[in-house]
Amino acid sequence: MRIRSIAVAGFAAGIVVAGLAAPASAATAPKPGSTCMMSGDSRIVDGRAYFCEPGDEQNTWSSGVRLKSSELEIDDQWVKAAKSGMTAGFGVITNPTDKPITIIGARSPRYAGLIQLHEVAMKDGSMVMQEKDGGITIPAGGSVTLEPGGDHLMFMRLKQSIDVGDQIPVLLITSDGGKLRFKTLAKFYAGANENYDDGGSGMGNGGMSMN
Ligand SMILES: [Cu+2]
Incomplete structure (x- = not known):
């Protein structure tokens, strides 16, 4: 039956579109010494790990470690x-x-x-x-x-x-x-509660209080 074959084709097209929508991972290696926002952050690119290290003036990316x-x-x-x-x-x-x-x-x-x-x-x-x-x-x-x-x-x-x-x-x-x-x-x-003292922005180096 012709109608049935059209329905099957439409279903298959739906699957193809969903497959194309899969997220691609496209992490790029940070430049060692360049500024980063949050110390403790890390990136893994091509088998190497890069860490956002705390500094006095600003946080900077480490060189990559294999x-x-x-x-x-x-x-x-x-x-x-x-x-x-x-x-x-x-x-x-x-x-x-x-x-x-x-x-x-x-x-x-x-x-x-x-x-x-x-x-x-x-x-x-x-x-x-x-x-x-x-x-x-x-x-x-x-x-x-x-x-x-x-x-x-x-x-x-x-x-x-x-x-x-x-x-x-x-x-x-x-x-x-x-x-x-x-x-x-x-x-x-129930324990181990932490709150940021700096209003919860999570961006400062300010201490955290223990409730
Ligand atoms: Cu903590």
Whole structure:
């Protein structure tokens, strides 16, 4: 029947158009030393990672570090469930090698526009969250626990809600280009609340208060 064959052709044309609409990834490598907005930001282009490093005057892009798999291990990883804004991730990171390894970047691009490495510190008599200078170093043969009230992964600019039970993919990158890829479980947790003191623009170097 002629009518049926026309209907099939129309259906097929619909599929072709949908396929063409798939997003293309076209990241370009930043120029090392050029200005970047948010410290902790990172880009991966052609197997190299570039990091937005904090500076006194302005933040600048690092030179690219070639990626390889990391020997770090993570256990008991979890992230605090959150609808929007920001949240924090935790876990125990172990370094089985005989040399210290420093984590300098973290990514979860489907969920967070940016992940910073944070510490909790005493500043002017109050506890504040701030970016950890130089990253998080795991001692040779030792481990570091990321936990509420201590070092943590700060998920910022959430792109979608992180709900209890979700498994969130995360990539940690070390200063020598090591990649540690894992999934972290979203849990309900009432603590570890953070607010920006600077009115929530998220752009300043101002401290964060802990509620
Ligand atoms: Cu934080």
